[in-house]
Amino acid sequence: MTYTLKGKGAIVGVGYDGLGSRLKRSPMDHMANATFKALEDAGLELSDIDGICGGTFYHMFPTLVMAEYLGIRPKWSNSDQTGGSSFLSHLQEAVMAIEAGLCSTVLIAYGSNVGAVRNFGILDTPTYDGIYGNDQPLPGYAMAMGRHMHQYGTTREQIAEVAVAARQWAALHPDAVMRDKPISVEDVVNSPLISTPIRALDCCLMTDGGAAIIVTSAEKAKDLKQKPVYMLGSAGAHWHRELQEMEDLTVTPAKESAARAFANAGISKSDVDVVQLYDAFTINTIMFLEDMGFCEKGEGGAFVAEGRIAPGGELPVNTNGGGLSFAHPGKYGMFTLIEATEQLRGSAGDRQVQGAEIAVAHGNGCVFSHEFTTVLGTEATL
Amino acid sequence: MSSDQEALGADAQFFQHLREGRFMIQRSEGTGQFVFYPRMICPKTGKKDLSFEEVSGRGVIYGTTAVQRPEKYGGNYNLCLIDLEEGVRMLSRVVDVDPDQIQIGMKVQAHIESVDFGTFKNSDQPVVVFRLVEAA
Structure with missing residues (x-):
């Protein structure tokens, strides 16, 4: 097997809207506002879009609803649903569709009002989770955190460092929901228990909002308004859906997806300048850094301590504040791509990682069920 | 079959x-x-x-959490993953014990009972729950 997508497609527009709001907008309203911003960012018109991807918690047929709302008749569409990682899959699939000549410019968008309505819509509960009243995803992540502490001696304080670093990054982002609310390790370990050992400040936010990105061919991207951000490598992996089917609660399919994505891009971990991970809970960041090879399995706790992933640290992780402190409108995956794009454009303001050329965006779906890793790079990395 | x-x-x-x-x-x-x-x-x-x-119904706790819930809604409850002696893992609850007392590695025994939670809440369909096995 040979990966043939390296450098073939690029992100040329990004946008988000309504983050943290408690408005009466529908998920599609949020989707449309984000689309408006992404088009403006790309310098494109709605009529340039001939492919569409997306998914919400509220629509069985999301791309049909999105295209109808926007008044476009796409030549190609895809609503592959793998949880919060879906949008990273969509990017890969969009580049495939463009390469195959099915369409030329793809909008990937979604919207959610989970913050306002606390409604997970059509999200299904697997049979044996339902029988025991396991309201996914919280208890599964709690058990994973407990196992990590049990198996490797990871401490509560080490895990709390993830939340503190995310909040420090959020302080540097003008649009971060938790921008003005600094926290300490003590705050995290003393926040209310939710599902042992997870506490309130270990959990991602529940906000409203919409997000959108626009993807086109590398050739077209060169003539557009923004500095193109190229997809260098991409890979997904899924090993289970139900919690009880997970072989080892401390090892995720990110181990497989990251290895393949890095190989596809022809890079190693030392080439990575900035990392955006789907941090649904603090333990995710630790486990993904291990599974991606940034440290050994079991050493993630020590790795994130002493500010290593915080502003000024050795490895910048979740430079927008992540799902923990930037925003989390039901699914976060799209924001890993958006922040990676901002960093590689060099437009990340106070939080800019100087000289960033290669970024990793990583999405997580359900309870460590589906993992998708994308390697993005500037023109210099092609 | x-x-x-x-x-x-x-x-x-x-x-x-x-x-x-x-x-x-x-x-x-x-x-x-x-x-x-x-x-x-x-x-x-x-x-x-x-x-x-x-099967024997004998198992060991692989993962566990005490889900926090206000007293007026029934209080905290356990959710756990149990490795059965036969080599499979199942999600369940350990009942009749303070959920904070349940720890990884503890031995448990299956019981078939009607329950007041989940899909079969207060129905005629019993499910498998577990109780801690007292140390000898």
């Missing part, structure tokens, strides 16, 4: 066994391994060689 059982489907057979007071889990004739949750064909091999066998 008889044609009657085929018609019933995999989950329904499991539930029927529980209604008859038996904790039965499928085993593959080809691999000799137990399989849970119930299926029509053996995962990995794809063979139609699964049949239900009664």
Whole structure:
């Protein structure tokens, strides 16, 4: 097997809207506002879009609803649903569709009002989770955190460092929901228990909002308004859906997806300048850094301590504040791509990682069920 | 699997066994391994060689959490993953003990009971829950 997508497609527009709001907008309203911003960012018109991807918690047929709302008749569409990682899959699939000549410019968008309505819509509960009243995803992540502490001696304080670093990054982002609310390790370990050992400040936010990105061919991207951000490598992996089917609660399919994505891009971990991970809970960041090879399995706790992933640290992780402190409108995956794009454009303001050329965006779906890793790079990395 | 059982489907057979007071889990004739949750064909091999066998109900806690819930809604409760002696893992609850007392590695025993939570809340369909086994 040979990966043939390296450098073939690029992100040329990004946008988000309504983050943290408690408005009466529908998920599609949020989707449309984000689309408006992404088009403006790309310098494109709605009529340039001939492919569409997306998914919400509220629509069985999301791309049909999105295209109808926007008044476009796409030549190609895809609503592959793998949880919060879906949008990273969509990017890969969009580049495939463009390469195959099915369409030329793809909008990937979604919207959610989970913050306002606390409604997970059509999200299904697997049979044996339902029988025991396991309201996914919280208890599964709690058990994973407990196992990590049990198996490797990871401490509560080490895990709390993830939340503190995310909040420090959020302080540097003008649009971060938790921008003005600094926290300490003590705050995290003393926040209310939710599902042992997870506490309130270990959990991602529940906000409203919409997000959108626009993807086109590398050739077209060169003539557009923004500095193109190229997809260098991409890979997904899924090993289970139900919690009880997970072989080892401390090892995720990110181990497989990251290895393949890095190989596809022809890079190693030392080439990575900035990392955006789907941090649904603090333990995710630790486990993904291990599974991606940034440290050994079991050493993630020590790795994130002493500010290593915080502003000024050795490895910048979740430079927008992540799902923990930037925003989390039901699914976060799209924001890993958006922040990676901002960093590689060099437009990340106070939080800019100087000289960033290669970024990793990583999405997580359900309870460590589906993992998708994308390697993005500037023109210099092609 | 008889044609009657085929018609019933995999989950329904499991539930029927529980209604008859038996904790039965499928085993593959080809691999000799137990399989849970119930299926029509053996995962990995794809063979139609699964049949239900009664299991010991003995297990060990692999993962556990105490889900926090206000007293007025019933208080905190346990959710856990249990590794059964037969080599399969299942999600369940350990009951009749303070959920904070439950720890990884503890021995548990299955009980078939009607419950006041989840899909079969207050119904005629009993489910498998677990209790801690007192240390000898």
